[in-house]
Amino acid sequence: MPITHGNIYRKAGMSALLAALCLILMVPAVLAWADFAPTQNSAPANNPPALVEVSRSGTEARADGVDFALTGFERFNEGTSRKYQGTSFGYRYPMSSQDAFVVMVIDEHNALVYLPETIASEMVISAAHSDFEAMLKALDAQVFNADTKLADRDISYEYTVERSVVRGAYRYDFVVEVEPGYYYATVTAVTAETGTGGTPANDTAPANGEALASDAAPEKDRAGALFCESGLVVSAENVLIEQAPTGFAALREFFTSLDLRPFWVSLKTSMVAMIFVFVLGLLAAQFSQGISGRFKGVLDSLFTIPLVLPPTVCGFLLLILFGKSTAVGRWLLNHGIELIFSWPAAVLAAIVVSFPLMYRTARGAFESLDPSLGDAARTLGWSEPRIFLKLTMPLAWPSIAAGTVLAFARAMGEFGATLFVAGSYPGVTQTMPIAIYFEWMGGHSNVATFWVFVVILFSFVVILFVNWYAAHTQRYRRASSDVEKGETSPPATRFASLTAGPKEDT
């Protein structure tokens, strides 16, 4: 009676604890998201004046009370001096299209704005240069790049409808059709004579400007501009600004775009590893029981050493062993076994690092068993396998189960050795810990945060399970030992010995 009573209390208490801890874990997670979600969108948005709206894609902008809008905006940070079919076009930047505007930033203080004639006249844009610039700056601020923002610079914009303009030592050509259907804005260093002569001889035909192109010195051409921006001017009615989602919509978008494969890879890897570790760990523990003397100590150290070694050392050794550079690795390769940088390698790494946990727990459990039980069984004519399966295993089972779970958690958390021998192939060998590292290094700290919380939650559940399971089996032991011999309960110390090693109260 009192046992079941306590049972209910314990269960209720545990679920409450679980719920509370989940909450505690979730709070920082939500806070973290609340923190990063707006910063992604709002940081660039504080530059433009309030009246300009920029789409989430960063390609469209519209301003209140202005009848034109900008679309298809692109910023080209670098151009190319590459020749097209043997012809040099100077240093060229792509244009969004044939009818696009071009903002060529010549130097720190000057920009040349090319507007197609139709747009310049139709939209009376000359009366609206400030609107154009406001939208341009807003779009520029949205570009994923904190460097040389137009809005932060004191740049004077010079507007032109000419397709070819000489400024200083450079000639700027717009709407140059380099290959059919693709238009470029080009920068060409002009020779001293043409520069001082000041005759824009190429005014009419940008096509024959090629003749003047200095294909000898692409470096010179390149120095004629810092970067270039291009886009289209359209009627404001045709532009629909799509705002970036906020709050729950942003959260939902984050989750739908999330690549969940690291979780499945982790689970798959550690589960397969666990099958091997379970069998090998038990066998090794049983085997080491059978031998004695100095050799036993050596063997024990050998089985345990991956637990103490840094995982990178294990990884290094595995790489040496199975890589192309050694005889073993080459032999395996010649026999069609490509282990390194494949999924089996991740399993192998997980096996190596989690094996000691299984081995030591199982050994501790076996050693703590009363050897006379085995002797008794032998007198009854039981075979050794039968003793192992029907006597040793069931008696040691609570410890073995807990050891399995711990080894599983260790395999799940494996990072160093896996990275060494299996690399980081998304969907193949990229486990959660590896995803965390690479997502953070890749600047996706939000994704990294997500995986961090998944791992924390998972580990927490694992530990909770181990504790619960230990308590559960202990209770059953206590109940039976109460009947058999009274209050003494050796299993109570058994779980504590899990990590303590083989030396036991035998």
Added chain:
Amino acid sequence: MKKKPMFLKVVVVMISVFALVFALTACSQPKAEEPAEPASAPESTPTAQPVTLQIFAANSLEKALPEVQKLYTAQHPEVTFTDSQFKASGDLVEQIGAGAQADILITASAGSMDTAAEGGSIDEATRIDMFGNDLVIVKATGSDVTVSALEDVKSDAFAKIAIGDAATVPAGQYANQALNSIDLYTSDTGKDGEYDPAFGEKVVLADKVGTAANYVATGDCQIGFVYTSDLYRYEGIETAFTVPADAHKAILYPGAVLKDSKSADVAKDFLNFCLTDPDAQRVWSQDGFEVL
């Protein structure tokens, strides 16, 4: 009495684990190949065999190259890309040397490609210089540090300076070559040298150029040596100083098809596409790579 159910439990657990694993392998297999399925459906010529390319590319290409891969798949639906690796060029070359399979290698320095060539991994005939880049000293956005000349890195204002580990990171080698010009590094190749002791204490080595950028973005380092193109893929950094191009070797990105590639022709075509396709050109331009 209780022994039998215990043993049964073991069996049950083992069986369920096996079942789960098979279920997982079964359900995750199609997931990995998913992109191949929808792509191969439309307009592809009936003769086209589905091809999967794997690219090992310098870390700095991590943002731009996948965009160009998408463009290529749009034009050639039978070609898909899997498991592209973006690490320090030296790591990639080592990885290939250790037996990793790939079709294309693009490194951030001629030196690392030379190493791959010496190891016999690449098809020399396909080697081509693809991109140019610039070396810059970056600081955290809004940070008030100033660098007006290369010598300024000696300033006490910088407690930590992020530099790629020259052993594998070409950006670190270029940085060290520049530092060699002001006697802060002993080797003019930018590799296998020593930092000036006082300066060396401040250097934080990064395992790839992106890590150096990240160290600066997070404020762990005040300044760092990265490529111009890294500005367009990392939030929170801005140029403090552009290192003069004559202070280091020209920054070139050679690309080559690997000897072991099973789809060498397609791989070669993709390299050519990177350099000549006008839509790819837009991507390179936006992400700060000068196509050579």
